[in-house]
Amino acid sequence: MNREEPLFRKVKNYSYQELKILVGEIRDYIKTVVSKNTGHLSSNLGTVELTIALYRVFDPDEDIIIWDTGHQAYTHKILTGRYGRFNTLRQRKGISGFLRREESVYDVFGAGHVGTGIPAALGIEKALSMVNEKRNVVVVIGDGALTSGMSLEALNQLKQLNSRLKIILNDNGMSISKNVGSLSMTLTDLRLNPVYREIKEDIKGTLESMRMKKLEKLLSRIKDGIKHTFLGGNVFEDFGLNYLGPVDGHNIKEMEAIFKTIKEFDEPFIVHVTTQKGKGLEYAEKDPTKFHSVSKIDPETGERLYTDSLISYSKVFGKVIIELAKKDTRIVAITAAMPDGTGLSEFAKKYPGRFYDLGITEQLCVTFAGGMAVKGTKPVFAVYSTFLQRAFDQLIHDIALQKLPVVFAVDRAGIVGHDGPTHNGIFDIAYLNMIPNMKILAPSSLQELANMFYTLLLHEELDGPVVVRYPRQSEYGILSEIIDNMSQIDLWKWEKLIKGKTRIAILATGSMVQPARDVAAKYGLNMYNCRSIKPLDTTTFDAIMKENDIILSIEEGVRIGGFGSSLLLYASSKRYSGKIHVMGIDDIFSEHGTRAEILKELGLEYGGIESTIKKLRGELNAYNDRVRKDRNNLTGYQLDR
Ligand SMILES: Cc1ncc(C[n+]2csc(CCOP(=O)(O)OP(=O)(O)O)c2C)c(N)n1
Numbered sequence: 001m002n003r004e005e006p007l008f009r010k011v012k013n014y015s016y017q018e019l020k021i022l023v024g025e026i027r028d029y030i031k032t033v034v035s036k037n038t039g040h041l042s043s044n045l046g047t048v049e050l051t052i053a054l055y056r057v058f059d060p061d062e063d064i065i066i067w068d069t070g071h072q073a074y075t076h077k078i079l080t081g082r083y084g085r086f087n088t089l090r091q092r093k094g095i096s097g098f099l100r101r102e103e104s105v106y107d108v109f110g111a112g113h114v115g116t117g118i119p120a121a122l123g124i125e126k127a128l129s130m131v132n133e134k135r136n137v138v139v140v141i142g143d144g145a146l147t148s149g150m151s152l153e154a155l156n157q158l159k160q161l162n163s164r165l166k167i168i169l170n171d172n173g174m175s176i177s178k179n180v181g182s183l184s185m186t187l188t189d190l191r192l193n194p195v196y197r198e199i200k201e202d203i204k205g206t207l208e209s210m211r212m213k214k215l216e217k218l219l220s221r222i223k224d225g226i227k228h229t230f231l232g233g234n235v236f237e238d239f240g241l242n243y244l245g246p247v248d249g250h251n252i253k254e255m256e257a258i259f260k261t262i263k264e265f266d267e268p269f270i271v272h273v274t275t276q277k278g279k280g281l282e283y284a285e286k287d288p289t290k291f292h293s294v295s296k297i298d299p300e301t302g303e304r305l306y307t308d309s310l311i312s313y314s315k316v317f318g319k320v321i322i323e324l325a326k327k328d329t330r331i332v333a334i335t336a337a338m339p340d341g342t343g344l345s346e347f348a349k350k351y352p353g354r355f356y357d358l359g360i361t362e363q364l365c366v367t368f369a370g371g372m373a374v375k376g377t378k379p380v381f382a383v384y385s386t387f388l389q390r391a392f393d394q395l396i397h398d399i400a401l402q403k404l405p406v407v408f409a410v411d412r413a414g415i416v417g418h419d420g421p422t423h424n425g426i427f428d429i430a431y432l433n434m435i436p437n438m439k440i441l442a443p444s445s446l447q448e449l450a451n452m453f454y455t456l457l458l459h460e461e462l463d464g465p466v467v468v469r470y471p472r473q474s475e476y477g478i479l480s481e482i483i484d485n486m487s488q489i490d491l492w493k494w495e496k497l498i499k500g501k502t503r504i505a506i507l508a509t510g511s512m513v514q515p516a517r518d519v520a521a522k523y524g525l526n527m528y529n530c531r532s533i534k535p536l537d538t539t540t541f542d543a544i545m546k547e548n549d550i551i552l553s554i555e556e557g558v559r560i561g562g563f564g565s566s567l568l569l570y571a572s573s574k575r576y577s578g579k580i581h582v583m584g585i586d587d588i589f590s591e592h593g594t595r596a597e598i599l600k601e602l603g604l605e606y607g608g609i610e611s612t613i614k615k616l617r618g619e620l621n622a623y624n625d626r627v628r629k630d631r632n633n634l635t636g637y638q639l640d641r
Pocket residue numbers: 043069071072112113114141142143144145146170172174175176277336337338360362387390
């Protein structure tokens with residue numbers, strides 16, 4: 001039970017001098033904890049003053065405050081009763097890096113994925129109105145998140161639903177990389193347009209009563225429909241929002257004045273706050289993208305603390321796609337605002353005309369790729385497994401149904417570690433497995449990843465979509481060697497890695513092949529790398545069923561609807577009389593912690609596989625004993641007669 005008194009209650013009474021000290025302390029605390037624990041550094045350094053100003057005006061005990069995405073809400077956590085526990089951020093059993101309802105009553109709506117803020121706030125507002133509860137509902141949303149489909153769909157409903165939402169737009173000009181699209185250009189215009197600066201000057205610095213009068217006048221002019229001459233008009237006003245800004249997001253006093261003003265009005269507002277991503281930390285200010293989401297770093301220099309000889313799957317993918325694009329000019333790469341995370345940023349520089357960052361729009365990206373495929377290009381959409389969930393219908397309706405040859409590079413498949421349940425990519429096998437015409441591959445090594453894309457993009461005639469899923473993992477390897485050794489492989493054939501001495505086989509996919517292989521080698525088991533999850537290599541599987549009494553399948557994904565469940569369905573159709581045991585993730589949301597910790601808890605590593613094998617071997621021995629005994633008994637019975 002958390003008994004910490006929320007700091008926001010005290011902060012309301014701080015002087016501006018005290019607030020300045022608090023701001024510095026919070027920034028320092030965030031830097032210290034994130035550099036040790038991993039986390040979202042730049043975005044959180046940018047929202048310290050914004051959160052303080054907001055909570056001095058709006059009261060989290062009274063008002064409803066929603067954070068879109070939640071990756072920028074560390075100051076919110078620190079102010080709402082988690083100062084003491086903040087140093088456990090993103091650690092196993094520690095506090096989450098995102099908003100979680102079970103963690104605090106002040107995390108009103110859980111988050112992690114972009115674009116949920118305005119839709120959820122709108123729902124909450126309407127639910128409150130049904131019970132005649134009039135509370136302020138405030139949403140904090142970034143300029144990147146504002147461009148996502150869900151945000152825009154919700155904005156489109158504000159007028160019709162008579163919303164009074166107060167939207168605080170935290171505009172730092174950045175998504176993870178530079179923000180893209182027309183709306184981001186509009187925001188740049190608004191930041192620079194002197195008309196708005198005049199209004200800001202008008203409001204700022206005036207006495208409370210004067211400020212209110214000016215605002216009332218402004219609002220009555222807005223309502224009279226003359227906003228276009230007075231304000232110049234902007235897209236937000238077309239959505240029914242009163243627009244105010246831009247306001248300096250590092251000036252608490254200035255923000256307070258505007259927040260107090262909007263709190264007085266029974267009207268929907270959008271306050272355009274400008275902040276700097278990485279504020280107050282030189283290296284993060286210089287390269288906010290690099291420090292958006294960080295692994296362990298030296299807090300003073302920002303240097304990463306990890307072994308250089310390890311290479312991530314994303315990095316190999318990024319390099320491979322450049323090499324392949326040299327050989328085939330039809331290859332294009334698409335990302336939903338994740339050029340860095342997916343390894344595509346170098347491709348973007350090398351082939352700007354063949355690279356599409358479409359913003360945080362996974363659904364758009366899928367259908368856009370479909371359109372490109374129709375016209376003979378070879379689109380590769382690189383996306384995190386968890387974010388591809390957004391585009392389920394597009395995968396079915398726009399891609400698979402039409403057998404469009406789109407390649408999906410599904411990164412962060414499996415357990416992601418510190419980001420936790422909102423970001424774990426554990427559902428993709430299941431949600432893709434059920435879609436007709438969809439093929440799913442999983443490489444078991446960096447080299448196999450390279451070979452898969454090499455084969456798919458240069459040597460296969462694709463008759464529909466193909467997904468390659470790979471984990472948030474780094475392994476030993478030399479990038480140039482991997483590229484030099486790229487070769488064609490039989491994508492749809494399972495590879496026998498070990499010929500065992502028992503009638504037990506392990507069938508593993510992707511990241512599970514390496515630990516399973518070690519166990520198989522120790523216990524003399526037959527071992528297969530099932531690189532094709534769908535279609536099953538039924539020729540090999542038929543032979544496996546003939547040669548083995550026990551089959552253990554292992555995948556880094558949910559068991560329901562996964563690879564193992566496909567094996568079970570097929571095996572039962574063939575009346576296989578042996579036992580198939582499926583290892584994977586049960587019907588739960590796995591927690592945050594290191595990837596190794598979580599995999600261990602799930603039994604998806606050497607130790608877990610070994611103990612399962614021991615159990616299965618025990619069962620097999622007991623079964624064989626029973627059969628032997630039965631046979632003896634039977635013989636005895638016959639003799640007796
Ligand atoms: C559906 C979805 N797609 C992609 C992401 C990855 N992502 C997390 S934060 C972010 C950028 C958001 O930009 P913005 O809202 O401006 O926040 P900032 O970090 O600039 O404060 C992205 C693309 C996500 N969380 N959810």
